Amino acid sequence: MTNPTPSTAAALIARSNRLGADPKNTNYAGGNTSAKGSETDPVTGEPVELLWVKGSGGDLGTLTEKGLAVLRLDRIRALVDVYPGVEREDEMVAAFDYCLHGKGGAAPSIDTAMHGLVDAPHVDHLHPDSGIAIATAADGQELTTTIFGDRVVWVPWRRPGFQLGLDIAEIKEKNPQAVGCILGGHGITAWGQTSEEAEANSLWIIDTAAAYIDEHSRPEPFGPALDGYAALPADERRAKAAALAPTIRGIASIDRPMVGHFTDSDVVLDFLAASEHPRLAALGTSCPDHFLRTKVKPLVLDLPAGAGVEESIARLKELASAYREDYQGYYDRHATADSPAIRGADPLIVLVPGVGMFSFGKDKQTARVAGEFYTNAINVMRGAEGLSTYAPIDEAEKFRIEYWALEEAKLQRMPKPKPLATRIALVTGAAGGIGRATAQKLAAEGACVVVADLDLARAEAAAAEIGGPDVAIGVAADVSKADAVQAMVDAAVLAFGGLDLVVNNAGLSLSKSLLETTEADWDLQHDVMAKGSFLVSKAAAKVLIEQEMGGDIVYISSKNSVFAGPNNIAYSATKADQAHQVRLLAAELGAHGVKVNGVNPDGVVQGSGIFASGWGANRAAVYGVEEKDLGKFYAQRTILKREVLPENIANAVFVLCGPDMTHTTGLHVPVDAGVAAAFLR
Incomplete structure (x- = not known):
């Protein structure tokens, strides 16, 4: 890409970052800015x-120079003379490629015409809640005049594209006193002679609209409170959210697996507590950015906040069936012979009164942003209803946007998903050693990961290293306690919507002979590994079964589950217990599509918390070697003469849960570099 004039590019990027950093100005990835x-x-x-x-x-908000498209203005303006008309305006998007200047840079967007054809050096197009509230009000045109006088002009709804660029250019030419316009059903556009003036005009429109709404809105824009629909207390609503999450994720994943996000913000809870929320939710969103990420409308549970979990689950499933039929009808009413195929009839937004909002997407970021967009939509509805009546664009126009050939082409250009994309993994004992390597491997292959460990600080540090809250979270968990295990699973489903893949890795070991092993030693090791694996599998299986999406449970057992060595009675007995849990659960959970398998490592010394806590020194003493040489010792007793590393175990877990082992359950995979005495028989 050509090197832009530093002052022009720097001013544009700085302006864009400032505008995009404040959610009152525009939503994530929404709107665009330009400079000539x-x-x-x-x-x-x-x-x-x-x-x-x-x-x-x-x-x-995060725009850099690489995110800019650079085009020749003379060629953009020349397109006006060859424009074939609104029925063929989509063809103009391809023509923008022939207007590019230099190499590299971003692909021009559908709004390029708006920026190129409007006769102003600097143009902002934004999606502020306050501006869209005016744009979606039934009398938005009159409100625009009332609020802004002749400084802001109303532009009737038109789908983004070349014709909209021509419309705005004409309006600016006919209204030289204007600093911007309200785009019906959509957002705002502002301009200026300098970058500073354009930004100031954008903010003036946004802030003036917000101030007018605040001053003139009726007291209860969503209607009076609905009896029984007020928000539950925080602990109660989050417990109910966790109980409902597996059902809701299953509903959202019938056509394709989805990752979820939960929000119980005051904005959402107040909306659901008001009497008009069913009517407004049914009207759906309006701004194209909103409904492209939220579908045309949400699924709303029509029960009061105090409804029981089982009653709510049953009703959600009924409503999901009706939602799918309704969405299919929407598609059938508007699809033409050249429309893209239906992309799925499942809801992306599910609203539960008294509890909050569940939003879904192909990954955590997409799911989170979908929830942010519906929150924007609630703010828009509040503003429009407070001044007038909320009147979004009609259903046919929504369909034209949602199933736009240009949007379909954009979807087809997206990179192929990673093997574990949309899968949600929970790994216990994941702050170090095998668990940490496994969490890292699963995340690298596309999974969202819950890093669980007895040490919360280490779990959070491991999650941050993996990639932060849109990829991994750290939680504290003592797997020997049922309530702690349930809290861990609840945290997982609230963070990502559900569970797909559970790795029972938490463990510890005490290297003692039979006579030295105390009852407390025995109980401790069995509580953490035998009982702990049972508790984790039980809590996770409840989620997996309710989701109806199948899943995987993997036990990190040991070669000691089949190999008898000295001074190891408690540890090896618990590993044998884990090994048989694999077989038992594989037989029981297979009817639900859940695979259960195990990995049997030999001693993994590097990065191991077990070895570092005294086990290594004890085992080295048993075998008569220096502790620092224990890994080499283990390697030399194997057939392959190779030391077993944490990433070797992680790779085995991935293979068992990946796309190439879909028909394997009840298997133990040795990862021990070849220990003949531990061969499975």
Whole structure:
């Protein structure tokens, strides 16, 4: 890409980042900004007028130079003379590629015409809640005049594209006093002679609309409180959310697996507590950015906050069936012969009065952003209803956006998902050694990961290293206690919507002879590994069964589950217990599509908390070697003469849960570099 004039590019990026950093101005990845300027053409040596504009798919708050598309203004303006009309305006998007200047840069977005054709050096197009509230009010045009006078002009709804760019350019030309416009059903556009002026005009429109709404809104824009629909106390609503989450994720994943996000913000809870929420939710969202990520409307549980979990589950399943039928009808009413195939009839937003909102997407970020967008939509409805009546664009227009050929092409260009994409993994004992390596491997292959460990600080540090809350979270868990295990599973389903893959890895060991092993030693090891694995599998299986999406449980057992060595009675007995749990659960859970398998490592010294806590020194003493040489000793007693590392175990877990082992359950995979005495028989 050509190097833009530093002052022009720097000012545009700085303005974009400031506007995009504040959610009152625009939603994530919503809107675009531009600047026009001149630089020397490297071919002719003559000045050339250029447009720098945020490219397709970028986010204003994090925009960098790489996210800008750079186009020649003379070529953009020349497109006006060859424009074939609104029925063929989509063809103009491909034409933007022939207007590009230099190499690299982002792909031009559908809004490029708006920025290139409007006669102003700097243009902002944003999706602020306050602006969309005016844009979706039934009398939005009159409100625009009342609020802004002649400084802001109303533009009737038109789908984004070349014609909208022409419309706004004409309106600006006919209204030289105007600093921007309200786009019916959509958002705002503002302009200025300088970058500072454009930003100031954008903020003036946003803040003026918000102030007017605050001053003139009726007291209860969503209607009076609905008896029995007030928010439950925090602990109670989160417990109910965790209990409902597996059912809701299963509902959202009938057509394709989804990752979830839970929100119990006051904005959501207050909306669901009001009498008009069923009517407003049924009207759906309006701004194209909103319903592209939330579907045209949510699924709303029509029960009061105090309804029991079982009653709520049964009703949710009934409503899900009705939602799918309704969405299929929506598609059938508007699809034409050249429409893309239906992309799934499951809801992306599920609202539960008194509890909160569940949102879904192909990954955690997408799910979280979908929830943010529906929160934007609630704010829009509040503003519109407070001044007038909320009147979003009609269903046919929503369909034209949702099943737009250009949107379909964008989806087809997305990279192929990783093997474990949409899968949610829970790994116990995951702050170090085998558990940490396994969590890292699963995340690298596309999974969302819950890093569980007795030490919360270490669990959170491991999760942060993996990638942060959209990829991994750290939770504390003592797997020997049922209530702690349930809290761990609840944290997992509230963070990511559910569970798919559970790795029973938590463990410890005391290297003692039979006569030295105390009853407390025995109980401790069995509580953590035998009982702990049982408790984790039981709590996780309840989620897996309710989701109806299958799943995997993997036990990190040991070669000691089949190999008899000295001074190891308590540890090896618990590992034998774990090994048979694999067989028992494989037989029991297979009817639910849940695979249960095990991995049998030999001694993994590197990074091991067990070895570092005294086990290594004891085992080294048993075998008559230095502790620092224990890994080498273990390697030399194997057939392959290789030391077993944490990543070797992690790789085996991935294979067992990955796309190539879909028909394998009840298996133990030795990862011991070959110990003949531990061969499975």
